[in-house]
Amino acid sequence: MLGTGIIKGLAETARNFIGSYTDPERLVTVEYPDQKLPAKENARNFPFLVFDGDDWEKGLRCVACQICEKECPPQCIYIEKSKDKKPDHLGKPQFYPAIFNIDVSVCMSCQICVEVCPFEAIKMDTAFELSTGDRFDALLLRKDHLAKSNDYYNSIHPTEAGEIDARRAEERAKAEAKAKADAEAKAKAAAAAVTEKPPDPTAATAQKTNPDAPSPEPPKAN
Amino acid sequence: MSATDLAANYNTTGKPDSADIQSDVLEVAMGPHHPSTHGVFRMDVALEGERIIKLKPVFGYLHRNHEKIAENTSYLASMPYTDRLDYFCSMTNNWAYALSVENLAGLQVPERAEYIRVITAELTRLLNHTCLVGFLLQDMGALGTPLMYAFREREKILDLFEALSGSRMMCNYMRFGGCRCDLPAGWLEQAKLVVANYPRFLDEFERLLSENEILIARTQGVGVLPRELAVNASVTGPMLRACGVNYDIRKVDNYGIYDRFEFRVPLGDHGDVFDRYMIRVLEMRESLKILNKALAEIPDGPVIDPKAKLRGFRPKAGEAYGRIEAPKGELGFYLISDGGPNPYRYRVRPPSLINLTILEDMCLGHTVADVVVILGSVDIVLGEVDR
């Protein structure tokens, strides 16, 4: 009979229609913004800078090495190094970015800046509800907008952030242990030098062997 | 001007021009703003009544000069741009580029990465063919229903890609020597679930469409492409196999680990639109076979070659051409390196552009409504045609 194919097709459509009342597989509409789809852990949207602790300027992990600026395909990152240095989580003095701008009208969310960063300083955000009324100025994100805390990073990408935190804690422990061992070794060497020298009546050496004089110590890590 | 020796009634003048035609000839530009031309694509047609007597495709509206950008950026930084070539199938674009660079630089890919590549490529093939069937039916007038069913399935695969690479469409996932990162926890189970539910969707689709009299009347015998012309016009992919030519690069080149999987290559008899539609449905079923096996057998191990460098990658001077069977046809990348960090010449061989060569030959003598259906069956994406 002519038309059986069409009737079979209509039966299929009817099955989908009736099924959308009973089978959750068939009704796939999510009433956004009242309902939202569950966020995926690995999703990425635009980058942000991670800082440790409470003070975003002091805790910023970025050391302005400019590797992400060089590797960015559309070249949307602009960095200017600072003139002075501040200590990082291992105590070593590092530069920090005086200016760090990302032009999100150009950024294509490719994640290459995250892959090449050696300091775990830039990561991908998942926030996508970013509409703003200003077309020009608000699309250039500066350092203060980009800096978000490590707790926020842990909340959006728990697995990655957990691994990175564990690794950094290990490195810090190692660095502290090394610093302590170095300090002890130096103190021992200084004490050995003091005891081996014979007592000398001259005034020049008297100052050296004076036990009350402060002995030079290596600068302590913060 | 001599025409090619294989197509007799082939109009060789540039634009449709009616200077020497007696009857009423109407010259119309179909597109670039057109709901059925799959992107910003224009066809200058000369119509006699409803019949086409000349058709010249015009494109370049989406030309972003990807090849010149690649000459000024490093090899790694071109990878996100390849996502945007055929924007429906970003994983296969990435794989084709990574394969060409691996040929150029001699990198080895570990086994787990090969399995992941095959899994993502076959999922992409499912995505693309699903989309195509939905869009083809939409162009024929089934306003939305098959398309929505198709997109319902596509969403599940896009969710998988988001969990894997971070982004639904612009994945940027392959690297030279492997993949960017390993599969997250629970991904394999989720993928197995999606693949297990797919045959039910395909059966539903076939019940919905394949016996539909309107579909059969509109597609059988329409847009016939003879075998010799298809081979000579460098047509590849499902369009070629619909004409009966058995040429699937997965079987010919055996790139990756495709020689470990048993799958058939569906071939058509007539080379018309209906054959192309059915070939794609059958290819989806073959992809499911490959996926089932790959998901079951994937080994553990590293996902990237330890010798591959992320930064400062400078392959030796030389050239290489690497190609894969993308869902639309043969996607190839031709790279010439001069030893520097950027390629000297970077060329994309776009399957959609080359499949358009014989659009005119297929459409001559058909009506305007058929042109839309034939163009839908060629399966073009303007991102690839124009680069």
Next chain:
Amino acid sequence: METLEEIKARIEAAVSGAQLEILANDSPSGQRSLLVDDNHALTVAMFLRNDPGLQLDYCSNVTGVDWPDKVEKIKTKVKKVVDGAEQEVEETIEKRTPGFLEAVYHLYSMSLKHGPAILRLRTENRTDKVHLPSLTPVWRGAEFQEREIFDLYGIVFDGHPDLRRILMWDGFKDHPMRKDYVEPDDYEYEPTPHAEVLEKARAHLPQPQPKEASA
């Protein structure tokens, strides 16, 4: 498929007068190419397609490449008359190797499932002698790709059925993919925080005139 040397020998036997050269390829892919001279390219292509041993009936990819002029500075010792006495003086001479444009054809066989065989055609220079024979009469698939090479590089293919611009619009001047292409800076722009775009835009738009103070 036979090796490139065997193919070359057979072509030379079949097509008299053809000048062929095998070009090396240092990369691990090992895909060497065959350089063919312009006059015999069409006959060689027909032979490659119709020969029963090769049957290269599928032209997969046609690429254009731009090789600009190379300028080498060579230091040589030249005898010159300096202050009345003949001396050997070191001079730097500029050696200029003329550049050329190239079309590269990747050929495969669908019937015998082998390949690739790579053909190269070179023009004489980049300025006026930029004609090459079109291989579209042999492989129809080269039609759009040769048009693209004409559009982006400027190689004129003789014998092409419909040679006009394909990606750029019809009135476009110059050929964008050449290495010495300079893009015009008066394209349409949108003010973005990128400073250089603003600078270029200021150069082209009329600046607001300062208001004259009323006397």
